[in-house]
Amino acid sequence: xxxxxxxxxxxxxxxxxxxxxxxxxxxxxxxxxxxxxxxxxxxxxxxxxxxxxxxxxxxxxxxxxxxxxxxxxxxxxxxxxxxxxxxxxxxxxxxxxxxxxxxxxxxxxxxxxxxxxxxxxxxxxxxxxxxxxxxxxxxxxxxxxxxxxxxxxxxxxxxxxxxxxxxxxxxxxxxxxxxxxxxxxxxxxxxxxxxxxxxxxxxxxxxxxxxxxxxxxxxxxxxxxxxxxxxxxxxxxxxxxxxxxxxxxxxxxxxxxxxxxxxxxxxxxxxxxxxxxxxxxxxxxxxxxxxxxxxxxxxxxxxxxxxxxxxxxxxxxxxxxxxxxxxxxxxxxxxxxxxxxxxxxxxxxxxxxxxxxxxxxxxxxxxxxxxxxxxxxxxxxxxxxxxxxxxxxxxxxxxxxxxxxxxxxxxxxxxxxxxxxxxxxxxxxxxxxxxxxxxxxxxxxxxxxxxxxxxxxxxxxxxx
Ligand code: ADP
Numbered sequence: 091x092x093x094x095x096x097x098x099x100x101x102x103x104x105x106x107x108x109x110x111x112x113x114x115x116x117x118x119x120x121x122x123x124x125x126x127x128x129x130x131x132x133x134x135x136x137x138x139x140x141x142x143x144x145x146x147x148x149x150x151x152x153x154x155x156x157x158x159x160x161x162x163x164x165x166x167x168x169x170x171x172x173x174x175x176x177x178x179x180x181x182x183x184x185x186x187x188x189x190x191x192x193x194x195x196x197x198x199x200x201x202x203x204x205x206x207x208x209x210x211x212x213x214x215x216x217x218x219x220x221x222x223x224x225x226x227x228x229x230x231x232x233x234x235x236x237x238x239x240x241x242x243x244x245x246x247x248x249x250x251x252x253x254x255x256x257x258x259x260x261x262x263x264x265x266x267x268x269x270x271x272x273x274x275x276x277x278x279x280x281x282x283x284x285x286x287x288x289x290x291x292x293x294x295x296x297x298x299x300x301x302x303x304x305x306x307x308x309x310x311x312x313x314x315x316x317x318x319x320x321x322x323x324x325x326x327x328x329x330x331x332x333x334x335x336x337x338x339x340x341x342x343x344x345x346x347x348x349x350x351x352x353x354x355x356x357x358x359x360x361x362x363x364x365x366x367x368x369x370x371x372x373x374x375x376x377x378x379x380x381x382x383x384x385x386x387x388x389x390x391x392x393x394x395x396x397x398x399x400x401x402x403x404x405x406x407x408x409x410x411x412x413x414x415x416x417x418x419x420x421x422x423x424x425x426x427x428x429x430x431x432x433x434x435x436x437x438x439x440x441x442x443x444x445x446x447x448x449x450x451x452x453x454x455x456x457x458x459x460x461x462x463x464x465x466x467x468x469x470x471x472x473x474x475x476x477x478x479x480x481x482x483x484x485x486x487x488x489x490x491x492x493x494x495x496x497x498x499x500x501x502x503x504x505x506x507x508x509x510x511x512x513x514x515x516x517x518x519x520x521x522x523x524x525x526x527x528x529x530x531x532x533x534x535x536x537x538x539x540x541x542x543x544x545x546x547x548x549x550x551x552x553x554x
Contacts, residue, residue: 096283103275111264111271119257126249134171138225138239141167141175145227149234155179160186171247174240180233285309293321301329341503345385345517349378388519392502395447395526402444402530409439409448409480413473416452420460428465431456436474441551443531448482448551451527451535454520455484455547462545463488475553479533482549491539499537500525524549 093101144167148159160177165188168175176187221241227234244250288307295303302325309315356375359365413435424431452471459469463486472483491499495506505518521537528535528549539545 094283095286096279099279099283100275103279104272107268107271107275111268115260115264119253119260122256123253126253127244130171130244130247130249134221134241137169137172138223140169141172141239142225142227142237145177145237146229146234149227149229153229155185155235157186163188165190171242172239173242176238176240177227177235178238179235185235282311285311285314289314289317289321292318296321296325296328299332301325301332338502342389345503346382349382349385352378353382385517388517388523392519392523392526395450395523395530402447404442404444404531407441407443407445407448409441409443409473409482410435410437412445412449413452413471413482416449416456417471419453420456424460424469427460429460429463430468432468432470434470434472434474439473439475439480441480441553443551444527447527448531451524451549452482452484454524455482455549458520458547459484459486459488459545462486467544476550478553480551480553482551483546485544485546487544490541490543490545491537492541496537496539500535 144163148163149155151159155177165175168188168190170190173190174187177185179185221243222238223241224236224238226236241247245254288304289309292304292307305322307318309318353375356365356371356378360367360371365371414433417431417433417435420431456469456471463469467487469484469486469488472481472485474481491506495504498504499506500521501518502522503518504521524547525535528551531551533549533551535547535549537545537547
């Protein structure tokens, strides 16, 4: 059966409280009862022996039972809970007896004593209810008589009555404590369950897309605070992803719109006869279609690289020859644009890397450097080790990047105004791909640039 955390905690608290409240007082009561009984019977025995001693002294004085000496005792040998002492000679004849005067009905058994006639035997009906004992009285090692004691049973003794009262008070106390404990349990269950409920409410709000609901939620409980912080981090990650997804969709739509519009207008012009479909015009239209296909291919490439975290395969790679090969691939293109491609490549730099992907990242930088560097400019590809990491740097003397654009150039589809107007411009995905590849290698890429002077892109890859 499913139940709320508050109910669960309440049940647990109450069960614990009930067990404690029933077991502990029951134990205490049992222990007290035993101790009191022991104490009470020890004391009774002591008192009875004291009474025997007094009687032995009286007998010892005269050598017979002196009635007047006995009557002077007037029951002084009766100590609570003894209520009746009877002295018999060795033959069993009653010599004297002492009774405790009882308030009428004050004690169980008191009536019986009052009703008991002079000389009546202890063995009468009902007496066995009381505690009875008999002790011999000796004088000069000769039996001088025996004395019978009648005492109230433990339950009617002072200790017994005290215990009874104590137990009944304890029951009320337990009842009261139980009630208090249940109330406290209820409050405690609320105190602990409320923040958990708030956290779960917060999580469900996030699930509905309200990422900033309950932003100020806090807890004094460390584990809950950790949970809240994790959920908040999760929420901001989700929000970021959501934001990226929306932006990506609108960027793609935006990027696709212009070639599609151009193609459409060209085809409509052909259809309406406004334009003759000359080879030149058809070529223009096909170029736009090529642009579209290129964009789609780039988007596919980015998507595949962005999930490279999983697909990346690290192998011992000679980074020096990788850089050389990448540069060699670009040599003809650079030469045709009259841009010099210089190399500053340290030899034998080895690294565990995905060679294919890293080469793609470097080629993106070399392609950009060429694209944004005018005739007679120069580009330098450097590679080496620095503080244990491997760096790959592409420096150009090109158009540079305005300071305001620098933070965004690694974003998908981001292009500076200048590159938008250049016929040779890409679609703004190359650097996003480079960044994704480098990050999949746990590395980083940064750009430094001065508008009109040139740019430097540095990839840093950790060796470990
Ligand atoms: P693109 O395909 O448009 O080159 P990238 O993602 O490779 O897209 O680059 C994003 C933008 O960053 C470019 O449009 C350009 O504005 C700028 N950029 C990249 N590399 C350079 C460079 N070497 N010099 C100047 N601007 C650059």
